Amino acid sequence: MTSSATVFNTLPRSVAAAVWRADQLGTVAHATLSSGFDVLDAALPGGGWPCRGLTELLCSQAGVLEWRLLGPALRAQQAGPQGPLVLVAPPWVPHVPGLRSLGIDERRLVWIDARSSAERVWVVEQLLRAHPVGSVLAWLPDVRAVQLRKLQVLAGQAGVEHGPVFVFRDGPAALDASPVPLRVRVRPGPGLMLQVELLKRPGAPLDRVLTLMAEPPGLAGWLPSPRSASSVILPETADVVGRSAVIRSRTVQRPVAH
Known part of the structure; x- marks a missing residue:
């Protein structure tokens, strides 16, 4: 019996270069945007967030x-000539000082306050049909798999390269099936670290938790230098963040970034 390796070695070079093996990290034929974290880029197909198709982010606290997690990538993108950053139904009112601390220019920000789940999905559909040249961040906690499949198809059929399209859902959605090829779960880690799991990606699964040092820009220079973080396996931690960082009064504008 001829082995798969023998067959692979007999393929023309141009064909062999286009073959993906299931035990290898998948490759992408389109542009990617660096996440700003070296250890995360090394685990993402193409070395960054895909600029065609969806990325599903599951967060413990919206x-x-x-x-x-996305601040470094969005800051780098805004430094170039790309289009606006579009927010669809963020859970809190955009907080200009917080966005500025991330390096995001509020003059290039579009905020769409869609209320119902159907309205939110419809808005994202229209944005994708318009082939956005900037990034789209959409909070769709109640989106269904069939709706995600449609959004994924629209994002993948974009005629031009655009910025990443992120769909945010709650952490428990990790138990649901999803057609999105890249699913990422982010949870708070020790100190200022983030624990990131790639639940699904093109290629071999990632069997470890990535630990990223994600110091809020507003605290830079005020805290002692933390020890460097690397990709390690850590035990489960409490699925909470500091309550003092969240303002819940109805009379106070709610921030989206710290």
Whole structure:
């Protein structure tokens, strides 16, 4: 019986270069945007967040962890000529000082306050049909798998490269099936660290937790230098963040970034 390796070695070089093996990290034919974390880029197909298709982020507390994880990438993108950053139904009112601390120019920010689940999905559909050149961040906690499949198809059919499209859902959604090829769960880790799990990605599964040092920009220079973080396996930690970081009064504008 001829082994798969023997067959692979007999393929023309151009064909062999296009073959993906299931035990290897998948590759992408389109552009990616660096996450700003070397250890995370090394685990993401193409070395960063995909700029075509969806990325599903599962967060234990909406409106906090996603900004700490995506801040470096969004800051780098805003430094270039790309289009606006579009927010669809963020859980809190955009907080300009917090966004500025992330390096995000509020003049290039579009906030769409869709209320119902159907409205939110419809808005994202229209954005994808328009081939956005910037990034889209959409909070869709109640989105269904069939809706995600449609959004994934629309994002993958974009005629031009655009910025990443992120869909945010609650942590328990990790138990649900999803057609999105890249699913990431982020939870608070010790100190200012984030624990990131790649629940699904093109290629071999990742069997470890990535630990990222994600110091909020507003605290830079005020805290002692932390020890460097690397990709390690850590035990489960409490699924909470500091309550003092969240303002819940109805009379106070709620921040989206810290």
